[in-house]
Amino acid sequence: MKKVTLVLSGLLSLSLTACSTNQQTDNSSYNGEIVFSQFEGQNLKLTVRNNNCKQQQEGSAENIVVSQAYDSDLPVGACVKVSKDENGNTVVDNISRSPSRSWLSRTAIH
Template sequence: MKKVTLAFTLLLGFLGLAACSSTKNDNVYRGEILFAAQKGNNLKLTIRKNDCKQQEGGIKEIVLSHSYDSHLVVGSCVEVSHNDDGITVTNISRKRSSSWLSRTSKN
């Protein structure tokens, strides 16, 4: 009975991993910001599409039509997603908290 339970558990585990790997979204990638400049109301970013790991990789330049975001700085790792609303860039690097409460203590 234990062997059947173990085999069933392994089978479900492999099926779960196969389901997760097949849901990869090709419209989302990670990269490093190489250059950032504000042009009027637009933020122009040059992003190296390298999954934030390697120093070399293809360079993809995008122009965003939204207000300045202080979290999108040179050197940060970002996730770029393309959807029906346009392009969304999210900083996924570890960053200092934006909450003023976390910066009021004396360290």
């Protein structure tokens, strides 16, 4: 029993160490809300309000032109993380729960 407890505590400490080293300390990234989205040629132009995903009207709005194909995970109202990749390109990731992934939302049965 003592060996099992020792192994479990070792695994727990190892997993906590892995989680803490995996966090980014990127000061240029922020969370915001998509307030407008439109196509411009092959690009998707997003207007993101830098408000830490709180439902408030104040906060600076930033126009971001994302060069990517249509992404259904970036709807208006989604909470997103805006950051830069290692090449300096702007990356927008949806960090809110996406209702488009739910099969119920696609069937219109609620």
